[in-house]
Amino acid sequence: MDNYQSNRMKEASYGHSIIPPCQAACPLHMEIGEYVDLVAQGKVMEALQVIRDGNPFPSICAYVCTHPCEDACRRSQVDEPIAIRALKRFAVEFGGDRMIELEAETTQSEKVAVVGSGPAGLACAYYLRKLGYPVTIFEAYSEPGGMLRVGIPQYRLPREVVDTEVQRLTHMGVEIKTNTRVVSLDLLFDMGYKAIFITVGAHQSLRMGIEGEDSPGVIDGATFLREVNLGLKPSLGERVGVVGGGNVAIDAARAAVRLGAHKVSILYRRSREEMPASPTEIEQALEEGIETMFLVAPIRVKRENGHLNVTCVRMELGEPDADGRRRPIPIKGSEFNTEFDTLITAIGQAPHLSEDFRLRIGRGSTIQVDPITLTTNRAGVFAGGDAVTGPATVTQALASGRQAAFRIDDYLQHRYPLADTGEKKSSLGELSPKTIEMIRKLERLEPPLLPPEARVNEFTTVELIYDWQSAVNEARRCLRCGMGAEILFQDKCATCLTCLRVCPYHVPYIDDAGSIQIPAEQCQACGICVAECPAEAIVLRKPYDRRHIDEELEHALKSAAESKSKPLIIGFCCQYGLFGTGALASLWREGKAGIWIVPILCVAKLEEVHILRAFEMGAEGVFIAGCGEQCSRENTAFWVLQRVEKVRKVLAQIGLEPQRLQTFDPRFNRGRIAEADAAEALDNFTEQIGGLYLNSIIKQEVRT
Amino acid sequence: MIVAEQKPVEQIRQVIAPYERVLLLGCGTCVTVCGAGGEHEVSFLHSALQVAQARSGDGIHKFLEYTVKRQCDFEFLDLLTDKVKEVDAILSLGCGIGVQVIAERFPDIPVLPGVNTSFMGMAKEWGVWDERCAACGDCRLADTAGICPITRCTKGILNGPCAGTKNGKCEANKDMDCAWILIYKRLERLQQLEKMRRYYPPRNFRVIPRPRRIVKKADIKLGENNG
Numbered sequence: 001m002d003n004y005q006s007n008r009m010k011e012a013s014y015g016h017s018i019i020p021p022c023q024a025a026c027p028l029h030m031e032i033g034e035y036v037d038l039v040a041q042g043k044v045m046e047a048l049q050v051i052r053d054g055n056p057f058p059s060i061c062a063y064v065c066t067h068p069c070e071d072a073c074r075r076s077q078v079d080e081p082i083a084i085r086a087l088k089r090f091a092v093e094f095g096g097d098r099m100i101e102l103e104a105e106t107t108q109s110e111k112v113a114v115v116g117s118g119p120a121g122l123a124c125a126y127y128l129r130k131l132g133y134p135v136t137i138f139e140a141y142s143e144p145g146g147m148l149r150v151g152i153p154q155y156r157l158p159r160e161v162v163d164t165e166v167q168r169l170t171h172m173g174v175e176i177k178t179n180t181r182v183v184s185l186d187l188l189f190d191m192g193y194k195a196i197f198i199t200v201g202a203h204q205s206l207r208m209g210i211e212g213e214d215s216p217g218v219i220d221g222a223t224f225l226r227e228v229n230l231g232l233k234p235s236l237g238e239r240v241g242v243v244g245g246g247n248v249a250i251d252a253a254r255a256a257v258r259l260g261a262h263k264v265s266i267l268y269r270r271s272r273e274e275m276p277a278s279p280t281e282i283e284q285a286l287e288e289g290i291e292t293m294f295l296v297a298p299i300r301v302k303r304e305n306g307h308l309n310v311t312c313v314r315m316e317l318g319e320p321d322a323d324g325r326r327r328p329i330p331i332k333g334s335e336f337n338t339e340f341d342t343l344i345t346a347i348g349q350a351p352h353l354s355e356d357f358r359l360r361i362g363r364g365s366t367i368q369v370d371p372i373t374l375t376t377n378r379a380g381v382f383a384g385g386d387a388v389t390g391p392a393t394v395t396q397a398l399a400s401g402r403q404a405a406f407r408i409d410d411y412l413q414h415r416y417p418l419a420d421t422g423e424k425k426s427s428l429g430e431l432s433p434k435t436i437e438m439i440r441k442l443e444r445l446e447p448p449l450l451p452p453e454a455r456v457n458e459f460t461t462v463e464l465i466y467d468w469q470s471a472v473n474e475a476r477r478c479l480r481c482g483m484g485a486e487i488l489f490q491d492k493c494a495t496c497l498t499c500l501r502v503c504p505y506h507v508p509y510i511d512d513a514g515s516i517q518i519p520a521e522q523c524q525a526c527g528i529c530v531a532e533c534p535a536e537a538i539v540l541r542k543p544y545d546r547r548h549i550d551e552e553l554e555h556a557l558k559s560a561a562e563s564k565s566k567p568l569i570i571g572f573c574c575q576y577g578l579f580g581t582g583a584l585a586s587l588w589r590e591g592k593a594g595i596w597i598v599p600i601l602c603v604a605k606l607e608e609v610h611i612l613r614a615f616e617m618g619a620e621g622v623f624i625a626g627c628g629e630q631c632s633r634e635n636t637a638f639w640v641l642q643r644v645e646k647v648r649k650v651l652a653q654i655g656l657e658p659q660r661l662q663t664f665d666p667r668f669n670r671g672r673i674a675e676a677d678a679a680e681a682l683d684n685f686t687e688q689i690g691g692l693y694l695n696s697i698i699k700q701e702v703r704t
Numbered sequence: 705m706i707v708a709e710q711k712p713v714e715q716i717r718q719v720i721a722p723y724e725r726v727l728l729l730g731c732g733t734c735v736t737v738c739g740a741g742g743e744h745e746v747s748f749l750h751s752a753l754q755v756a757q758a759r760s761g762d763g764i765h766k767f768l769e770y771t772v773k774r775q776c777d778f779e780f781l782d783l784l785t786d787k788v789k790e791v792d793a794i795l796s797l798g799c800g801i802g803v804q805v806i807a808e809r810f811p812d813i814p815v816l817p818g819v820n821t822s823f824m825g826m827a828k829e830w831g832v833w834d835e836r837c838a839a840c841g842d843c844r845l846a847d848t849a850g851i852c853p854i855t856r857c858t859k860g861i862l863n864g865p866c867a868g869t870k871n872g873k874c875e876a877n878k879d880m881d882c883a884w885i886l887i888y889k890r891l892e893r894l895q896q897l898e899k900m901r902r903y904y905p906p907r908n909f910r911v912i913p914r915p916r917r918i919v920k921k922a923d924i925k926l927g928e929n930n931g
Contacts, residue, residue: 492732494736495737496736496739502830534739534742535736535742535771536742608751609750612751612752615759616754650713650752653714653752654713654717654756654759
């Protein structure tokens with residue numbers, strides 16, 4: 001007779017299908033929840049692997065991503081979102097991204113040309129190369145990288161990072177031709193390229209259309225940043241004005257400070273709330289002493305005695321316009337004059353395309369493409385990145401490049417493209433107020449920044465990296481949206497209401513039909529109900545399902561069986577944080593060979609049967625160690641101790657001393673075991689178990 | 705709901721000792737709800753028995769586990785027809801009813817109780833169960849404000865409280881509420897205190913013959929002029 005019931009549980013699918021909001025918001029749809037969880041466990045290399053699977057250039061995103069994932073993060077309903085980008089940076093730096101070398105084999109004969117070496121072009125080349133196509137990138141400037149190189153200042157994205165990624169691509173076999181401006185697509189086809197990806201970016205600054213705009217001393221933001229980024233040091237004078245409120249304006253202002261300008265002012269025609277630049281960038285700019293003039297627009301520039309006399313007008317905000325921001329309206333008679341040595345205009349950029357490309361151009365000089373296939377009006381010509389969307393983010397460009405690579409593959413393989421718009425939606429709604437109330441509030445930990453005094457003189461990176469402890473603790477704040485418990489076997493549910501009573505977050509409820517529901521959008525995946533359900537009807541999805549513990553335990557027992565050291569002690573240790581599988585486990589590594597650690601993704605998920613299984617397989621002692629420090633979950637200690645008591649009772653009934661089962665965690669023992677004393681406590685426990693083991697051997701000898 | 709409690713492991717080991725292959729049979733209804741014999745407890749007992757067997761070095765049992773929806777119905781037990789052929793005994797984690805239904809359904813195989821059937825009651829909170837009904841067959845709750853003196857009064861008296869009540873608690877256990885004080889307070893709240901003034905004659909225990917049977921279906925004999 002086979003155990004039909006347990007088979008059913010083994011065979012059920014434990015994959016999860018709910019897309020968390022962070023993943024849905026990411027243009028690349030990266031498995032954010034997964035890598036954040038791995039960082040929380042201190043598994044940085046595994047985290048990097050997950051990151052690399054979803055992102056061709058994680059090191060670049062780690063510096064400059066505008067992290068729409070953080071805006072979507074549901075933790076912001078509780079306190080503040082998870083610092084996802086900074087955690088990625090941590091994983092990239094500590095996981096050894098620099099060391100990773102990629103290889104690619106040429107398996108296809110069709111050559112593909114990529115025009116432009118910005119993020120979209122590089123990503124497209126990366127994926128095409130992985131698909132086995134020979135790829136050539138044509139770059140007009142002297143260095144590859146597009147906006148990564150000429151648009152983003154070094155203090156935000158160090159050049160070495162771009163260099164490393166470009167080198168990796170070259171190593172994969174991508175050919176990069178710099179200083180090569182493509183003038184005709186026909187020529188490329190004549191050269192034997194079967195498909196072309198146009199990703200020339202949006203490098204042309206928009207003109208303000210005011211009198212005196214072409215005076216010496218007025219420079220556009222894109223050109224200014226390009227010159228600075230390519231190593232020139234434009235002379236700016238003392239006073240610099242920057243017109244605009246976007247990231248380019250902020251970048252230009254901060255670059256000006258670093259070039260030695262004494263007074264840098266940003267002139268923006270709306271107020272701070274409407275500024276499209278990222279709030280952290282604005283904050284950092286203000287810290288560096290940059291002045292802001294809101295509701296001000298220049299209307300006339302006049303060069304006098306080597307200075308610029310700029311006439312400005314004050315604005316007021318009227319009705320919201322098409323994009324939802326309030327339209328600025330000039331206030332009559334509010335004109336005033338101000339003086340600058342240099343005026344940088346950064347009010348927007350557009351692509352600049354050679355007419356010889358014969359591509360259909362749409363709104364804002366962008367290339368018109370089919371949003372699904374990225375095809376243009378010319379056969380075999382695809383386009384993406386800023387050249388199609390207008391100025392957008394690096395991550396959007398990477399996503400566009402990836403999409404282009406797959407669609408070019410479809411085209412070259414004569415496959416009908418899948419109607420995948422690349423959009424993903426999260427079905428998770430808002431957290432309910434009573435759940436929010438029960439979620440422990442934990443302060444968001446930010447990576448350290450270089451102090452403003454140190455920043456303004458040079459172009460070194462402003463943001464530093466987390467230390468290990470902060471990164472792990474920050475990652476532990478994740479709510480694991482969509483990974484929650486689920487009544488998988490509704491037919492088994494006895495509606496006993498255990499889940500409803502044990503849930504620390506008030507998530508399960510009784511529906512109108514009298515059935516229990518565990519709404520996925522509220523569940524925090526703590527696993528308490530799963531371990532307590534008397535009908536075993538509830539499961540957690542991967543990687544939290546109980547089979548994970550079974551596997552880890554069997555693995556430890558197997559290794560233990562091969563080892564001769566006695567007595568055998570099994571330690572179930574929390575995988576999160578740095579105590580259980582960290583500090584405590586390292587004590588064991590220092591020579592206490594009889595101890596085997598079973599990592600658990602929160603000890604609240606540990607069930608009685610796991611503990612009993614350890615004893616069954618010959619463990620003389622078992623200990624349970626939580627994460628030891630600030631736990632982000634509720635009631636874990638209570639439930640661990642409940643289960644410990646239940647097992648101890650049974651141990652006593654079958655003639656085993658209850659003290660063979662111990663817990664090591666400050667929270668479990670009301671502070672009796674401080675973390676620092678863990679070594680001593682573990683020593684005592686080992687000694688005690690050694691004594692019990694000896695006793696049992698003697699008893700056995702006597703009996704025989 | 706029926707509330708039960710799992711027997712201590714050493715007792716269970718004693719009763720299963722003569723049998724090599726034992727089916728640990730859970731029940732998916734009352735004993736699941738009270739955490740005594742559902743699928744979770746079956747697997748817990750299974751592990752505990754395995755540990756006991758492994759650690760003591762005696763016992764060569766082979767355990768199989770299964771949980772049926774409800775042990776007190778023949779039809780659910782039909783699912784076990786093939787399975788029982790492979791075992792020497794069934795350890796039922798169902799209530800006393802389940803054990804007997806199994807015995808009746810499978811006359812050739814020993815069936816052993818794994819739980820003590822305790823009472824009919826309710827979950828007061830997670831992990832705490834209280835008795836509420838004695839199945840006396842003669843319900844007087846209408847007169848006692850919905851609070852049963854038969855189960856909740858230590859003496860089970862019908863005209864209380866007795867002299868042993870103190871500060872609303874029972875003399876037998878100072879943590880236990882006096883049922884008759886509860887009845888009094890609730891009657892007062894319902895403005896039915898006059899019910900306290902009445903005398904309730906003792907129940908006639910002789911009118912309840914055991915075992916009880918309820919026949920709901922009418923006794924119809926087809927073809928005998930009844931249509």
